[in-house]
Amino acid sequence: xxxxxxxxxxxxxxxxxxxxxxxxxxxxxxxxxxxxxxxxxxxxxxxxxxxxxxxxxxxxxxxxxxxxxxxxxxxxxxxxxxxxxxxxxxxxxxxxxxxxxxxxxxxxxxxxxxxxxxxxxxxxxxxxxxxxxxxxxxxxxxxxxxxxxxxxxxxxxxxxxxxxxxxxxxxxxxxxxxxxxxxxxxxxxxxxxxxxxxxxxxxxxxxxxxxxxxxxxxxxxxxxxxxxxxxxxxxxxxxxxxxxxxxxxxxxxxxxxxxxxxxxxxxxxxxxxxxxxxxxxxxxxxxxxxxxxxxxxxxxxxxxxxxxxxxxxxxxxxxxxxxxxxxxxxxxxxxxxxxxxxxxxxxxxxxxxxxxxxxxxxxxxxxxxxxxxx
Ligand SMILES: *Cc1c(COP(=O)(O)O)cnc(C)c1O
Numbered sequence: 001x002x003x004x005x006x007x008x009x010x011x012x013x014x015x016x017x018x019x020x021x022x023x024x025x026x027x028x029x030x031x032x033x034x035x036x037x038x039x040x041x042x043x044x045x046x047x048x049x050x051x052x053x054x055x056x057x058x059x060x061x062x063x064x065x066x067x068x069x070x071x072x073x074x075x076x077x078x079x080x081x082x083x084x085x086x087x088x089x090x091x092x093x094x095x096x097x098x099x100x101x102x103x104x105x106x107x108x109x110x111x112x113x114x115x116x117x118x119x120x121x122x123x124x125x126x127x128x129x130x131x132x133x134x135x136x137x138x139x140x141x142x143x144x145x146x147x148x149x150x151x152x153x154x155x156x157x158x159x160x161x162x163x164x165x166x167x168x169x170x171x172x173x174x175x176x177x178x179x180x181x182x183x184x185x186x187x188x189x190x191x192x193x194x195x196x197x198x199x200x201x202x203x204x205x206x207x208x209x210x211x212x213x214x215x216x217x218x219x220x221x222x223x224x225x226x227x228x229x230x231x232x233x234x235x236x237x238x239x240x241x242x243x244x245x246x247x248x249x250x251x252x253x254x255x256x257x258x259x260x261x262x263x264x265x266x267x268x269x270x271x272x273x274x275x276x277x278x279x280x281x282x283x284x285x286x287x288x289x290x291x292x293x294x295x296x297x298x299x300x301x302x303x304x305x306x307x308x309x310x311x312x313x314x315x316x317x318x319x320x321x322x323x324x325x326x327x328x329x330x331x332x333x334x335x336x337x338x339x340x341x342x343x344x345x346x347x348x349x350x351x352x353x354x355x356x357x358x359x360x361x362x363x364x365x366x367x368x369x370x371x372x373x374x
Contacts, residue, residue, distance in 0.1 A: 005241035046230035057172035060205035069188025071223025072202030079217035090117035092140035137166040146277035153181030191320025248288025300350030309371040319355035
């Protein structure tokens with residue numbers, strides 16, 4: 001009924017106060033009740049309030065909130081998989097998602113392939129009769145590649161395959177994959193939804209029937225969240241649209257400025273017209289292209305000096321918060337990959353991944369300028 005920025009703020013008038021009270025009880029009276037309230041039943045008031053808000057933002061019928069993004073991913077996958085099944089992952093995917101498949105799937109006799117999701121013909125050729133799930137991420141980490149969600153959803157529907165997208169980098173403000181035909185949206189709420197580098201959670205949003213299926217596994221896997229954290233999420237979501245709008249604007253300006261610098265050889269940002277998937281990004285994202293960008297220093301040997309000279313932007317892992325943070329994927333998020341695999345993915349030693357915050361644009365530009373000049 002309302003628009004997104006209003007949905008972020010507005011709570012339907014259930015209580016006299018404008019905010020939801022924090023319900024801490026794990027023991028709840030059961031006599032005469034239809035439903036047993038319990039955090040791991042995913043049905044406490046604080047969980048419900050944020051799930052309903054996220055459903056409005058993602059145009060979902062139902063959802064679940066988890067204690068980490070990884071708990072959401074694991075639950076989504078294992079809810080639909082059994083021994084003998086096969087999963088297709090897009091090649092450019094969060095390290096933890098890839099690690100889950102590599103470390104765990106063989107124990108359960110589940111096969112998988114990583115495919116370049118940008119190349120639809122490869123996807124079609126990799127589908128097997130036992131392929132049950134296609135799992136993609138867009139924009140991707142760390143090179144901000146874009147997957148054509150509508151095209152992949154169409155292929156999957158023809159083959160009766162469940163589609164899941166990790167939409168963390170876009171947030172529900174910049175992208176609504178369910179409207180493009182995807183079945184399930186996953187977010188690591190630790191990033192933009194939380195937005196202040198102080199919460200760890202995840203969410204799955206989908207149709208009522210798919211959430212009913214996932215729910216049965218979610219109760220068994222037990223990755224639920226407590227009321228206190230849920231309340232902090234409710235508070236964070238109030239400013240989600242405001243934060244992301246500022247991050248979109250800051251990131252675009254920084255990407256344009258970095259492109260002009262001789263010390264920078266490449267800039268990866270889906271909002272730049274020269275980004276290889278800019279057309280698809282412009283079609284499927286709205287409001288902006290997100291607060292994440294990557295760039296490559298012309299002289300990779302200067303990476304440490306550059307990071308050490310920054311005064312405002314914090315060399316730190318994780319992303320999506322109000323503070324700008326930066327990391328060198330080759331020595332941090334992707335350090336466990338062999339050098340050859342990193343090169344194949346395009347993760348060079350000079351590559352830096354910047355999560356743009358809500359600071360003043362001029363201060364960010366100045367910080368980068370000083371650090372680049374050395
Ligand atoms: C952080 C992240 C995850 C994992 O989420 P956690 O909350 O750390 O468990 C998954 N996907 C993407 C894109 C992420 O950035």
